[in-house]
Amino acid sequence: MTDHASTDTAYQTWTSLQPITRPGDVPITTPIAWMENRRSDHCLALLLSRHAPDRHGPTDALDTDIPAAQQLLHDWADGQHRLYQAEPLSGHRLGLTAAGHQAVLDLIPDH
Known part of the structure; x- marks a missing residue:
């Protein structure tokens, strides 16, 4: 039987990580589905804010200039x-x- 309480807590911890800019910021035990959800959320935010260039720049997630x-x-x-x-x-x-x-x-x- 799956322990949903520990899974929910782990997912809450994952979603609270701010921001993720390097591969090392992602815990190795993170399920791929969680990473994909986060990536798609970020892509959606970029799409919705495409008319606000001051909010997201071309290097938003690259941690570089x-x-x-x-x-x-x-x-x-x-x-x-x-x-x-x-x-x-x-x-x-x-x-x-x-x-x-x-x-x-x-x-x-x-x-």
Whole structure:
């Protein structure tokens, strides 16, 4: 028989964690469904507040500043493009094509 009282208390503790900005902020024993509920709640809040840019910025949950986030995106795109240029595994290429790489870089102002 499931002990719902302890589950309810654990869920209340989980929902009270403020804010979660790093993977280490999430207890390892957290059920995936709870994390998904929290993620979807956050996405809904962002959607509903999309006309209030002062409330949520582009780095809201990244715990970083905009230049650092832009550099991370640039580095990721470069790595994905290098992966695409490498020898394909099993005949399937992975990563970003030149056009895909440029499309990601176009997201970064003054790249």
